[in-house]
Amino acid sequence: MATRNPPPQEYESDDESYEVLDLTEYARRHHWWNRVFGHSSGPMVEKYSVATQIVMGGVTGWCAGFLFQKVGKLAATAVGGGFLLLQIASHSGYVQIDWKKVEKGVNKAKRQIKKGANKAAPEINNIIEEATEFVKQNIVISSGFVGGFLLGLAS
DSSP states (O other), rough: OOOOOOOOEEEEOHHHOEEEOHHHHHHHHHOOOHHHOTTTOSSHHHSOOHHHHHHHHHHHHHHHHHHHHHHHHHHHHHHHHHHHHHHHHHHSSSSSOOOHHHHHHHHHHHHHHHHHHHHHHHHHHHHHHHHHHHHHTHHHHHHHHHHHHHHHHHH
């Protein structure tokens, strides 16, 4: 689909004239990474073989999954241990918990989260769209990453 660019518009002010450039068309025609990194750069599909992409995605996915598993276990242990110690201290009489105040605080936090969720939705949708576009452009390395991530979680 070929489109013609309209001629640049000129706006005159009191003593100067300005030219309006359509940078979106320029960016579509001239990929910036070609000038910065050369013609051999670009999406992963253009640079590496399918096997190399799967291996790279698998290794990075396995590392991420393994770290996610270890950090998740550590966080779950810390949170669970904290609750256990709190319950032991409460049962022994060292700590008195005002459950009404706790309930009030939880309800207040729920309201704040609901308000914040409505405000954050456009940013989250934008991030999801960008991630989806990246996965579409680099489907081979992305599938290798997912497979490696699942193996990292299992190991």
